[in-house]
Each structure stands twice: as structure tokens, then as C-alpha cells.
Amino acid sequence: MRKPFLRLGGLMALLAVALGAFGSHGLKNAVDAASVNTFEIGVRYQFYHAFALLSVGLLLYWRKNKLLTAAGWLFIAGIVLFSGSLYLLAISELFSLNTSVLGPVTPVGGVAFIAGWACFILATFQKNEKSYRRKGSEEG
Template identity: 50%
Template sequence: MKLFLILGAANAAVAVMLGAFGAHGLEGKLSERMLEVYKTGVQYHMYHAIGLLAVGLLAGKLTGSGQLHWAGWLMFIGIILFSGSLYALSTTGISKLGIVTPFGGVAFIAGWVLFIVAAAKGL
């Protein structure tokens, strides 16, 4: 599952870049509330980039790799939906974008549940 190692590392790099942009480029341009929303997007982006790395590292070692494969895709989808919607919401102020965020959260949760299932089967 080299793909998840690549996706994880790429998303970690993007999360660092977006975090730096938020700290240096958005400070003073966004309200404190919207800056916190943006930071939450970055935080969850990085958590799940690390999750993708874990998927990539464990995929060849666990027998439950089908669940692990789906766990990785759900984490990636979650990054796009959850973090992406928070980035868009905070920088545009379009509050309707927040309707997408819970779908990303559900994808994150489902990804971690599948990770647990794969680990339980593979150990």
C-alpha cells in the first residue's frame, strides 16, 4: 500500500504548509473565531495524514488489509470533506459550507473503526 504512504506524506506536507499560511498569511485577515476554525482543519488534516501513514505501514503486515484499504480511503475522503470544508468556510465566510463538515467527520470515524477491525483481524 505504497499509495497510502505517499498520500500520508503528501498530506502531512500540505497540512504543514496550510498551517504556516494560516499562522502567517491569515492572521489579522480572519476573525479569531474563523482562525480557530481554520486551525481545527489543519489539526485534523495532520492527524489523518499520520493515520494514512499508519495504514500504509501496516497494510502489508495485517491480514485484514481489505478493511485497512478502506480505512485509508475514508481518512483521505475525510481530509477533503472535513478539513477542506473548514478551510473554505473560514476563508470565505460562506457558512453553508459547514454542512459538508459532518460528512468528513463520519468518514474519519468510519476509517478509524475499519482500522480497528483490520488490526483485530490481523493480530
């Protein structure tokens, strides 16, 4: 799972840069300041968790365990649910979107982020299921 998390982390960071540029340049004159702020919060949390995904992918080279993998999937779910719902809320007035269903989605994404960080922390207490280190190196 390390390569998919590295690839997805890179993709999420790339999209955060593109969405951030769109939000600060394209949305500024199209929606109100509160909507731009909402969009920027989505970008910020996407960026934080893109770096978290990259960290998970790198850690999986040395420390493979199920909680670390769960953390990666929870970070992805959080990006989609939390940041994605904020993006839709921010642009809803442009496209006359019905956002009533998004109210409960944003907090679920936030809970996914929190659960991902909890799994990340707990993974540091687990023994490796499989180590990618060379034989003879010390366990950490």
C-alpha cells in the same frame, strides 16, 4: 495500496505544515480570530489523519486486508470533506464564498474519520488476505 497511502499520507502532512504556516501567518491579519481558529482545527485534523494514512501504509506491508484499505480511503475522504470544508469556511469572507452548502459537508467528513478508525480497529481482528512477510515468520 501501501505505497499510495504512504505517498498520500506524506503529501497530506506536507500540506498540513504549509497550510498551518499560511493560517498562522497569512490569515491572522486577514480574517477574524474565530476563522483562524476554524482553519487551525482543519489543519490539526488533517495532520492527525496524515499520520493515520502513514500508519495504514506501513501496516499494509505486513497485514493486507480490505478493512485496512477502507480505513485509508475513509481517512482521505475525511481530510477532504472535514478539513477542506473548514478551510473554505475560514476563508469564505476573504473571497465572498457562499458556504451554505458546507454546513452538512463538515459532519460527513467527521463521520468518514470515525468510520475510518472503526475499520482500522476491525482490521486488527481479520486474518491477512496476503502477507508480505517472508516465509517461516510467525503470524501476528
